[in-house]
Amino acid sequence: MEKRIADLEERVAKLEAAAGTAAFLKEQLQLLQARKRRVEIRVTDPEARQRILAALEAQRCLLQSSLQQHE
Numbered sequence: 769m770e771k772r773i774a775d776l777e778e779r780v781a782k783l784e785a786a787a788g789t790a791a792f793l794k795e796q797l798q799l800l801q802a803r804k805r806r807v808e809i810r811v812t813d814p815e816a817r818q819r820i821l822a823a824l825e826a827q828r829c830l831l832q833s834s835l836q837q838h839e
Contacts, residue, residue, distance in 0.1 A: 772802060779795055797831050800824060
């Protein structure tokens with residue numbers, strides 16, 4: 769999973785020049801999903817997990833909204 773996240777982060781870095789585009793936003797959403805899965809697996813404190821997942825969900829909503837504007 770760490771390699772997958774590192775690969776996604778590398779692809780996101782390559783797309784930063786095209787910030788604001790649909791492709792960049794889709795990559796960000798994929799990376800966010802990978803982070804969510806990692807939190808679900810690794811964070812054992814239920815309150816901490818819930819706080820982190822809530823923050824990730826808020827970020828996902830912002831990205832999704834931006835993506836809809838660009839499509």
